[in-house]
Structure formats: C-alpha cells, structure tokens
Amino acid sequence: GAGVSQSPRYKVAKRGQDVALRCDPISGHVSLFWYQQALGQGPEFLTYFQNEAQLDKSGLPSDRFFAERPEGSVSTLKIQRTQQEDSAVYLCASKEGEKLFFGSGTQLSVL
Amino acid sequence: KNQVEQSPQSLIILEGKNCTLQCNYTVSPFSNLRWYKQDTGRGPVSLTIMTFSENTKSNGRYTATLDADTKQSSLHITASQLSDSASYICVVSAAGGSYIPTFGRGTSLIVHP
Numbered sequence: 001g002a003g004v005s006q007s008p009r010y011k012v013a014k015r016g017q018d019v020a021l022r023c024d025p026i027s028g029h030v031s032l033f034w035y036q037q038a039l040g041q042g043p044e045f046l047t048y049f050q051n052e053a054q055l056d057k058s059g060l061p062s063d064r065f066f067a068e069r070p071e072g073s074v075s076t077l078k079i080q081r082t083q084q085e086d087s088a089v090y091l092c093a094s095k096e097g098e099k100l101f102f103g104s105g106t107q108l109s110v111l
Numbered sequence: 112k113n114q115v116e117q118s119p120q121s122l123i124i125l126e127g128k129n130c131t132l133q134c135n136y137t138v139s140p141f142s143n144l145r146w147y148k149q150d151t152g153r154g155p156v157s158l159t160i161m162t163f164s165e166n167t168k169s170n171g172r173y174t175a176t177l178d179a180d181t182k183q184s185s186l187h188i189t190a191s192q193l194s195d196s197a198s199y200i201c202v203v204s205a206a207g208g209s210y211i212p213t214f215g216r217g218t219s220l221i222v223h224p
Contacts, residue, residue, distance in 0.1 A: 004154070031210065042200050042216040043155070056211065091154050098143055098204055100212070102154025 002026070006092050006103035013082045013110050021077040021106045023092030031095035034067055034077050036088045037105070043091055049075060082110045113138040115203050115215035123221045128191055132218045134184040134201030142206035146175055146186045149198040149217065158186070158199075191222045 005024040013019050025032050030051055035043035036059075045059040051072035060067070064082075069075040079086055089105040115136045124130050136144070143162045147155035159170045161177040161184060168175050172195075174187045188195055201215040 033211075035214075040219070042214040044214070045211055048211060050210075093154070098160065099145070099157055100147075100155075100202075102156070104152065104154050107152075 004092055004094055004101050004103035006090075006106050008106060009104065011106055011108045013108065015084060015110055016081050017110075018078065018080045019082055019108065021079075021090050021092075021108070023075045023077070023103060025073065025075070025092070025094030026096070026101055027073075029094035029096055029101070030072075032069060032075050033093045033095070033100065034075070035091040035093065036061075037091055038088045046077070046090075079108075082108075084110050086110050113203070113205060113213045115201050115213050117199075117201050117215035117218050119218060120216070121219040121221070123223060124191055126191060126193055126222050126224050129187065129189050130191060130220065131188075132186045132199050132201075132220070134186070134203075134215055136182050136184070136201070136203045136213070136215075138182075138203040138205050138213050140206040141179060141182070142204045144175075144177060144184050144204075145202045145212075146173070146184075147200040147202060149200060151197070155200055188220075191220075193222050193224060196220060196222045 032049040034046040037043045048056040049069045064080045066078045091105045093100040093102045118133045146158045149155040159175045172189045198217040200217040204212040
C-alpha cells in the first residue's frame with residue numbers, strides 16, 4: 001500500500017490479557033516510531049527503530065511493553081498483562097527525511 | 112528539556128471565520144518545525160514544514176509563520192470550513208543527530224456551521 005498500515009484498527013482486551021499491535025510502514029522507510037496517544041492529548045513517544053535495530057525505547061512506560069522489528073520492515077508492539085491505564089490510541093509512523101507518515105492507529109480499550 | 116507548548120487548547124469558531132493557533136518551543140538546536148492536522152480517528156498528516164530561514168509558508172488556506180528568535184510559530188487558517196475541524200499538532204525537530212521530534216499536545220479546533 002501507499003501509506004502506513006496498522007492493525008487491528010480497534011482492540012478490546014480484558015485486564016490482564018496480552019495484546020499485539022501490528023505496523024506495516026511505507027516500503028523502504030528505514031525509521032519507524034511508535035507513539036501512544038491518550039484522548040485529547042498529543043502523541044507521546046514510545047520507541048524508535050532504525051531498520052531492525054531498536055535505538056531508543058526510553059518512552060516505553062513499563063517492562064510490560066515490548067516492541068520488535070525483526071526484518072526491518074513490519075513492527076509489532078506487544079503489551080503484556082494489559083491494565084486499564086494502557087487504554088489509548090497507539091500510532092505507528094515511518095519517516096522519510098524529516099517527515100513522519102502516520103498510520104491511522106490502533107485504538108486499545110482495556111476493560 | 113525540549114518542550115513544545117500550544118495554545119489555545121481548544122477553539123470553536125463559525126464557518127467562514129479565520130483563526131490563529133500558536134506554538135512556542137524550547138527545542139535547541141532548532142532544525143525544523145512542522146504543523147500536522149489530525150482528523151478524529153486518523154493519524155496526523157503533515158501540513159507544512161518551517162526551517163530556520165523561513166518566516167512564512169502557505170499551503171492553501173493554511174499559512175504558517177516562524178520567528179526563530181522568539182521561538183514561536185503560528186498557524187493561520189483563512190475562511191474556515193467544516194472539514195477544518197481537527198486537532199492541529201506542532202512538532203519540532205532538533206538538529207545535531209537527535210532523531211526524536213518533540214510533539215505539542217495539539218489544539219482542538221471545532222468549526223460550526
């Protein structure tokens with residue numbers, strides 16, 4: 001596709017359940033970011049990949065959050081033992097030059 | 112610490128009116144500033160980019176300004192349309208190898224008919 005694709009679009013999880021969120025970046029984009037966006041707030045940085053290397057994971061809120069990009073293209077954000085405070089939209093973006101291209105996000109609701 | 116502050120937090124205007132959104136930043140050394148538009152349920156989309164040497168840049172009814180001395184930017188929307196209802200996010204990137212841009216919290220704009 002022409003843009004960044006994220007799936008699922010919506011995810012409802014019971015507290016304590018593990019979830020996996022997928023991001024397909026624009027083909028050829030080396031840089032990939034994950035952001036967490038709470039309702040009414042701007043995106044908050046979670047982690048950054050350059051190809052398959054995770055260069056920065058300083059924004060991950062706890063060790064329940066884990067991200068990978070094993071072949072330098074598709075990335076997965078995994079959240080273990082989900083908590084209600086994890087409810088948010090998770091945005092993925094790939095970068096060309098200084099411009100970020102965002103997916104539509106995965107809206108995660110933890111009940 | 113690099114920060115981006117946006118004002119107002121929210122704004123309601125009537126269709127056809129103009130409005131101006133503000134962005135103040137402390138990111139240093141400065142590389143560029145982008146304004147993004149985020150429609151409800153969608154990811155942000157870039158509207159315009161401002162570099163150090165640019166004072167004004169237009170994209171249709173959107174005009175962005177940059178004052179690098181005072182570290183302020185504005186986004187002016189002319190003759191607003193219902194489709195302008197969205198969140199507008201100011202994003203500032205630092206020079207010198209920092210790859211993580213700093214996001215503002217956004218201004219929520221509602222255009223009423």
